[in-house]
Amino acid sequence: MSGIIKSSGLHIGVLGGGQLGQMLGLAGIGLGHRFSFLDPAERPPAAQVGRHIRAEYDDPEALERLVRECDLITLEFENVPEATARWIDQHAEIAPPPQALAIAQDRLTEKLFFQQQGLAVAPFVALDTAEQAQSAFAEINGPGILKTRRLGYDGKGQVRFEDSDGVSAGFEQLGRVPCILEGLVDFEREVSMVCARRADGQMAFYPLTENEHQNGILYQSRVLTDDPLQQPAQSACRAVADALDYVGVLTIEFFVRNGELLVNEMAPRVHNSGHWSLGGAVCSQFENHLRAILGWPLGSTKPHSAALMRNLVGAMPQPSAVLQLPGVLLQDYGKSARPGRKLGHITLLAADQTTLDAQSEKLEQALADTPFG
Ligand SMILES: Nc1ncnc2c1ncn2[C@@H]1O[C@H](COP(=O)(O)OP(=O)(O)O)[C@@H](O)[C@H]1O
């Protein structure tokens, strides 16, 4: 990444073509750019907002085409092979840097990296075999979660355990792959921070959001105002982003325990907990990601009002049933419905927290009443 400020009218290549790519494309078209998305799926959501190159992430011909056609390459999917990112880095400009991708793809290297930055994490032990799983359990000495080092998302690739039998069963269930065993954190809440960094080190930070999960999938994110952990979270993001020479939007998830932050994981991309910023902040995370990788001035991360984001998982509501409520913005990714699949989200905006709470109840009622389809 040279950090040279780019002009408008560029062709931006994106690794991945899911809903994150779709929303990046929507933001980027408004800034005068066009897009190509590399994604092996038949009709991924981002195909609606750009050219779709249907190929595997390590397909040499597809990668050659991408670097030939595009002025700049970015990503919206973090499990793109590291070798792909490194190859692109040698032939074109890519942001975020491949190094960030490599670290985020492996829970062990990620945790060690956080510790190197002086950040607190949950207790953890790495393991490769059933025997090591037992000694890891003895070390942690309590309930916890066994997580595959690679390819986990939305609570997949992890198993909770209470005792040593649970660890053995979990290791089998996960397919005897390299794992980390984490002690269970008795957290008060979970929060995350989305931030953007340019090559010259300038950064913009969104307010922390408080995140609620259901069945391992993000259910709702509430935008926090004047949270005492805003500054410590910004410092953590700054430390991580600077250490990686990061360019683009970066997200860090935290546990809050005894009022203090423990880093859980990072995502080298725009993030579900930042979706509220589309319509809820002066400049969305999608636009700020593009501004950051283009070397353009970063936009204001300020929320317009009290805000929350509610994911629509497994089924979509009737649009009119939810849009009749004031302050509701609906985003439909155009995906076919499947249980546990993120199909869209609602951003709810209100003048203050009290009104937001009342409107949120009405929204939940509308979602419960409306025939899903
Ligand atoms: N060590 C832990 N202690 C308590 N809860 C945890 C721990 N690790 C994960 N969780 C819970 O599981 C969720 C998903 O885990 P995470 O590591 O973020 O994986 P994913 O990649 O699926 O998001 C977290 O948001 C949190 O609710």
Ligand SMILES: [Mg+2]
């Ligand atoms: Mg997570």
